[in-house]
Amino acid sequence: MNEQEALAGRYRLMYRGMIQKDAMLLEEVLDDSFVLLHMTGMRQSKRQYIKAILNGTLNYYSEQSEAVNSTIEGNTARLVGQSRVTAAVFGGGKHIWRLQLNMRAVKRDGHWYFTGAEASTY
Numbered sequence: 001m002n003e004q005e006a007l008a009g010r011y012r013l014m015y016r017g018m019i020q021k022d023a024m025l026l027e028e029v030l031d032d033s034f035v036l037l038h039m040t041g042m043r044q045s046k047r048q049y050i051k052a053i054l055n056g057t058l059n060y061y062s063e064q065s066e067a068v069n070s071t072i073e074g075n076t077a078r079l080v081g082q083s084r085v086t087a088a089v090f091g092g093g094k095h096i097w098r099l100q101l102n103m104r105a106v107k108r109d110g111h112w113y114f115t116g117a118e119a120s121t122y
Helices: 003-020 023-029 046-054
Strands: 032-037 041-047 059-075 078-090 095-108 112-122
Touching: 003 023, 003 059, 003 078, 003 112, 023 032, 023 041, 023 046, 023 112, 032 046, 041 046, 046 059
Parallel strands: 032 112
Antiparallel strands: 032 041, 059 078, 078 095, 095 112
16 A cells, blocks of 8 residues: 555545544544634534534435545645545534545654644535
């Protein structure tokens, strides 16, 4: 498996953690420095993001990747993932979102960890 495939695998693992509300899995793929910038401009730290998933503020039901592209330079990377995501967030109804995550990652001890993400639609 090459580095791009390994990074894409971590992207899929992150979504699995989001859908299954699996805090341990999210801890495994998100760096402690992780910050998510939502489409609204709201920022959430790793702890705040995981808490919002677990308490039902953010509910993810399914994800279908349409494109996952990455650029790797040494132990840092950028990944842009485009997925159709079924979700109900911040008290809204369940919808299918064309969600794009522009992500940053760092490789430590042989594993990729996401350090940040900016959400938008595509």
